[in-house]
Amino acid sequence: MTTSARIWREKPHRYRLEGVRCKKCGRTWVPARQVCPCGSRGLSAMVLPEEGRILTWTVVHTGHPEFSDSTPYALVVVEFGKGARLLMQLADFRREDLKIGRKVKVEFRKVQAAGESGVLCYGYKAVACSE
Amino acid sequence: MIGIIGYGAYIPRYRIKVEEIAKVWGANAENYKRGLGLTEKSVPAPDQDVITLSAEAAKNALKRAGIPANALGCLYIGSESHPYAVKPSATVVADAIGAAGHLHVASLEFACKAGSEGMYIAYSQVKAGVIQYGMAIGADTSQGAPGDALEYSASAGAAAYIMGQGPKVLATVDWTHSYATDTPDFWRREYQHYPRHGSRFTGEPAYFHHITSCAEALLKKSGMKPKDFQYAVFHQPNGKFPMAVGAKLGFAREQMVTGWLVPTLGNTYSGASPIGLTAILDVAKPGDRIFMCSFGSGAGSDGFVFTVTKAAPKVRDLAPKTRDYLDKDRIYLDYGTYAKFRKKILKNLED
Amino acid sequence: MRPVAIIGTGITKFGELWEQSLRDLFTEAALKAVEHSKAPRLDALYVGCMAPGLFNGQEHLGALAADYLGMGPIPATRVESACASGGLALLQAVIAVGSGVYDYVLAGGVEKMNDVSGGAATLALGTAADGDYELFFGATFPSLYALMATAHMARHGTTREMLTAVAVKNHFHGSKNPNAQYPFEIKPAAVADSPLVAEPLHLLDCSPITDGAAAVVVAPLDLAKKLVKKPVVVSGFGHATDTLALHHRDDMTELKAVALAARKAYGMAKLAPKDIHVAEVHDCFTIAEIMTCEALGFAKPGEGGRIALKGETRLGGRIPVNTSGGLKAKGHPVGATGVAQIVELVAQLRGEAGARQVKGAKVGLAQNMGGTGASSTVTILEVTK
Numbered sequence: 084m085t086t087s088a089r090i091w092r093e094k095p096h097r098y099r100l101e102g103v104r105c106k107k108c109g110r111t112w113v114p115a116r117q118v119c120p121c122g123s124r125g126l127s128a129m130v131l132p133e134e135g136r137i138l139t140w141t142v143v144h145t146g147h148p149e150f151s152d153s154t155p156y157a158l159v160v161v162e163f164g165k166g167a168r169l170l171m172q173l174a175d176f177r178r179e180d181l182k183i184g185r186k187v188k189v190e191f192r193k194v195q196a197a198g199e200s201g202v203l204c205y206g207y208k209a210v211a212c213s214e
Numbered sequence: 215m216i217g218i219i220g221y222g223a224y225i226p227r228y229r230i231k232v233e234e235i236a237k238v239w240g241a242n243a244e245n246y247k248r249g250l251g252l253t254e255k256s257v258p259a260p261d262q263d264v265i266t267l268s269a270e271a272a273k274n275a276l277k278r279a280g281i282p283a284n285a286l287g288c289l290y291i292g293s294e295s296h297p298y299a300v301k302p303s304a305t306v307v308a309d310a311i312g313a314a315g316h317l318h319v320a321s322l323e324f325a326c327k328a329g330s331e332g333m334y335i336a337y338s339q340v341k342a343g344v345i346q347y348g349m350a351i352g353a354d355t356s357q358g359a360p361g362d363a364l365e366y367s368a369s370a371g372a373a374a375y376i377m378g379q380g381p382k383v384l385a386t387v388d389w390t391h392s393y394a395t396d397t398p399d400f401w402r403r404e405y406q407h408y409p410r411h412g413s414r415f416t417g418e419p420a421y422f423h424h425i426t427s428c429a430e431a432l433l434k435k436s437g438m439k440p441k442d443f444q445y446a447v448f449h450q451p452n453g454k455f456p457m458a459v460g461a462k463l464g465f466a467r468e469q470m471v472t473g474w475l476v477p478t479l480g481n482t483y484s485g486a487s488p489i490g491l492t493a494i495l496d497v498a499k500p501g502d503r504i505f506m507c508s509f510g511s512g513a514g515s516d517g518f519v520f521t522v523t524k525a526a527p528k529v530r531d532l533a534p535k536t537r538d539y540l541d542k543d544r545i546y547l548d549y550g551t552y553a554k555f556r557k558k559i560l561k562n563l564e565d
Numbered sequence: 566m567r568p569v570a571i572i573g574t575g576i577t578k579f580g581e582l583w584e585q586s587l588r589d590l591f592t593e594a595a596l597k598a599v600e601h602s603k604a605p606r607l608d609a610l611y612v613g614c615m616a617p618g619l620f621n622g623q624e625h626l627g628a629l630a631a632d633y634l635g636m637g638p639i640p641a642t643r644v645e646s647a648c649a650s651g652g653l654a655l656l657q658a659v660i661a662v663g664s665g666v667y668d669y670v671l672a673g674g675v676e677k678m679n680d681v682s683g684g685a686a687t688l689a690l691g692t693a694a695d696g697d698y699e700l701f702f703g704a705t706f707p708s709l710y711a712l713m714a715t716a717h718m719a720r721h722g723t724t725r726e727m728l729t730a731v732a733v734k735n736h737f738h739g740s741k742n743p744n745a746q747y748p749f750e751i752k753p754a755a756v757a758d759s760p761l762v763a764e765p766l767h768l769l770d771c772s773p774i775t776d777g778a779a780a781v782v783v784a785p786l787d788l789a790k791k792l793v794k795k796p797v798v799v800s801g802f803g804h805a806t807d808t809l810a811l812h813h814r815d816d817m818t819e820l821k822a823v824a825l826a827a828r829k830a831y832g833m834a835k836l837a838p839k840d841i842h843v844a845e846v847h848d849c850f851t852i853a854e855i856m857t858c859e860a861l862g863f864a865k866p867g868e869g870g871r872i873a874l875k876g877e878t879r880l881g882g883r884i885p886v887n888t889s890g891g892l893k894a895k896g897h898p899v900g901a902t903g904v905a906q907i908v909e910l911v912a913q914l915r916g917e918a919g920a921r922q923v924k925g926a927k928v929g930l931a932q933n934m935g936g937t938g939a940s941s942t943v944t945i946l947e948v949t950k
Binding site for chain 2: 094098151153172203
Binding site for chain 1: 684687691701702703707711714715763766808
C-alpha cells in the first residue's frame with residue numbers, strides 16, 4: 084500500500100491539492116485525470132482553495148489498525164467552493180464541529196506510516212475553522 | 215535593507231496541564247508550576263510531527279511575505295525531533311509548500327538553537343547576495359522521559375521566517391552575534407528515545423553563561439543598551455530562566471512579557487525563541503527594536519537585533535496570530551490520551 | 566439473445582467455517598448445483614470472488630475451481646467486481662449461454678474471509694473503495710456507508726428507527742433460513758445498544774465477515790425444459806457503474822449504478838417495480854437496503870426507510886425484501902453473495918422456500934453491488950408459466 088514510489092507520485096494531489104478544471108463543464112477534480120466524466124479531454128491545471136464545507140461526516144470507532152492512535156477519528160467529505168469534493172479526516176475534532184455545512188480548512192498532516200521503520204506518508208486533513 | 219519579509223507560527227491545538235502529569239507520578243503540581251513557571255504545555259496530535267508543524271508555519275510565512283514559494287533560494291529546518299533519523303524534513307516541507315526544486319535545503323540540529331541558526335544562515339545568504347529569499351524554520355515535538363522534570367515542559371510548535379531585502383522587509387536585521395562552547399548540559403545519543411540532562415548543570419554554566427556571553431557581546435557590538443529596546447525574547451526552557459537571564463542583562467519584565475509564551479505553551483525547543491519573536495512581530499510598531507537571544511544545549515547562543523518597519527502592520531493580519539494559536543480552540547488531554555498520542559503505550563504490532 | 570434459464574442451485578452453510586478452505590467451499594456449492602440441475606456436462610464456469618489474494622493468498626481461482634470440480638478441463642474464469650463479483654459471474658454465464666457459445670455453464674461465487682484477522686479483513690474489503698483517495702485516508706466500508714447514512718438522514722429525515730427496522734426484519738427472515746450465519750431474531754433495542762462502528766452505524770447495522778459459497782447452473786431455456794420441471798427464466802438483467810470514490814458523486818444519497826442497472830433489467834423484462842413479488846437486495850449495511858429500495862423503485866426517493874418501518878418489505882408485506890435474511894443475517898461472503906441471492910430467488914419462484922415462502926411469487930429481482938455502489942448488477946427472474 085504505502086511504498087515509496089506510490090506515495091511519491093501522489094505528492095501534487097496530496098501535498099498541494101493540485102488537480103484539473105474541465106474547460107467544458109467547469110467542474111474541478113483532485114486527483115488530476117485525463118478525461119472529465121462529462122467526456123471532455125479539455126482539462127487545465129488548477130489548485131483547490133484552502134477552505135471548504137462539510138457535506139457529510141462520520142466518526143470511525145472501528146478503523147484500520149494504522150489509525151489506532153487516533154481512533155475514534157472523524158471522516159468528512161469536503162466540498163471546495165462549487166468544485167471538487169474530497170474525503171479526508173477531520174483532525175483535532177470536537178463533537179460540535181461535526182455538522183453538515185461547517186467551514187473547514189485543509190492542513191498538512193501525517194496520514195499513515197508504513198510500520199515502525201517504513202516511509203512516512205503525508206497529505207491533507209481538514210480542521211474546523213474558528214467560529 | 216535586509217531582514218524578515220514574512221513570518222508564521224503554528225501551535226497544535228492539544229494541551230496537557232501540569233496537574234495531569236503530576237497526578238500520575240505522585241508529584242506536587244504546585245511545586246512544579248512554581249519551580250518551572252508554567253501551567254500547561256502544547257501536545258502534538260498523533261498525526262503531527264516536525265514536518266507537518268513546519269509546513270503549516272511555512273504556509274503562514276508565505277502568506278505574509280506575498281512571494282511565490284518557488285522564489286525561495288533555501289529552506290532550513292532546525293529541530294531535535296526530526297521524524298526521520300536519515301532523510302531531511304525540509305525536502306518534504308519544500309514539496310508541501312511548492313518550493314521544491316532549485317533551492318538549497320538542510321535539516322539542522324543543535325538542541326534548542328537549531329531554529330535560530332537556520333535564521334542566521336538564511337539571513338547570511340541573502341546578505342551575501344547568493345539568494346533573493348530564504349526560509350528558516352524552528353520546530354520541535356520533543357519528548358521528556360516519563361516522570362522526568364522535562365515531561366512537564368517539552369512541548370510542540372513551529373515558527374518560520376523568510377529573509378529577504380527591499381521594501382517587503384518588515385523587520386530589519388541590524389546586528390547578529392553567536393557564541394558556542396563544548397558544554398554537555400543536555401544530549402540524546404543515537405537510537406535513544408529520550409534525552410538526558412545534567413540537572414542543575416543546565417543552569418549557570420550552560421543556559422546563563424552562553425546567553426549572557428552572546429547578549430553582552432551583541433549589545434557591545436551594536437552600541438545599544440537594554441533600555442533602547444521595546445521587546446526582548448530569550449530561549450525559554452521554562453518560565454523562570456528567560457526572566458532571570460533578562461533581568462541579569464538589565465531588561466525589564468514589560469520588555470520580555472510579549473515574547474514570553476512558555477507559561478502556557480511549554481518549551482518548544484528549536485521553536486522557543488523563534489515563536490516568541492512571532493508573537494512580538496504580531497504587535498510591534500514601526501520603529502520598535504527587538505532583542506533576541508536563543509540557546510541550544512551543547513552549547514551555544516545566536517543573538518539578533520531587529521528593527522520593525524512600517525511593512526509589519528500591513529502583513530500581520532494575512533495569517534493567524536501566534537496568541538490566537540495559543541489561546542483559542544484548545545483541547546485538554548488526560549494523561550492516558552496524552553500517553554497514547556505520544557506513543558508511550560506498548561501495543562501489539564499487527565502482522 | 567436466446568432465452569436462458571437457471572436449472573440448478575447449490576449453497577453451503579454461511580458462517581465461520583473453520584474446517585473448510587476456499588476450494589472446499591466452492592466445490593461443495595458447485596457440486597450441489599450440478600447435481601440439482603441434472604446437467605449432462607458443463608461447458609464453462611465463472612466464479613465470482615473478490616479478494617482471494619488478500620484473504621487466502623490465492624489468485625488464479627478459475628483454474629483451481631475447474632480442477633477441484635473435476636468436470637474436465639473446461640474454460641474457467643474468475644470474475645471480480647468487489648462485492649458484486651457473484652452477481653457479475655451470473656451475468657457472464659447468462660451472456661455466454663444466451664449468445665449460443667455454451668449450453669451448460671456454472672456460475673459460482675465464493676469468499677473465505679475468516680483466514681485473516683479482523684483488521685486485515687477490513688483492509689482487504691477496503692480495496693473495493695478508491696485505494697489512493699479513500700482507503701489511504703482512513704476510510705473503511707462501514708465508514709463510507711455511514712457517510713451516506715448521515716447525508717440521507719439529513720436530506721430525507723431517515724431515522725435510527727428506520728435503520729433498526731431493516732436489521733430487525735432481516736434477522737426475522739434469517740431466523741427461517743437454516744443456512745444463515747445468524748438464524749435468530751434480534752430485538753429493536755439491541756441495534757442501537759450494539760457498539761458503534763462508524764457513526765451512525767452500529768455493529769448490528771453491518772453485515773458480518775462470512776465464509777461461504779453458492780452456485781447455479783445456467784442453460785438455454787429449450788434444453789432447460791427437458792431437464793427440470795420449473796426452469797426459472799432470466800427475463801432481464803442490467804449492469805452499470807458509477808464513480809469509484811463516493812465523494813465524486815453529485816448526490817451521495819443516491820445509488821445511480823443501481824438505478825441504471827434496474828432500468829435496463831426492467832426494460833429487458835418489460836416489467837415495472839410494482840410487478841416484482843420478492844427481491845434480494847444488497848444490504849451490506851442497513852442504510853444500503855434503504856437506498857437500494859429507492860433506486861429499484863420499491864420506494865420513492867427518500868422513502869426507503871419509511872417502507873421498512875411500515876413493514877412493507879417484511880414477509881407478508883407489499884414487497885418482501887431479503888427473505889433469505891439478506892447480507893445482514895444470512896451473512897456476506899462477498900464473492901458468493903450475488904449468487905446466493907439467485908439461489909434464494911429460485912427457491913422462492915419454485916415455491917420451495919419453506920417457512921419463508923412468499924405466497925404465489927412468480928417474479929423475483931436480485932440486486933448485487935460492489936463498493937459504495939460503484940458497480941451494480943440487477944437480475945430479474947421469472948418462473949415459466
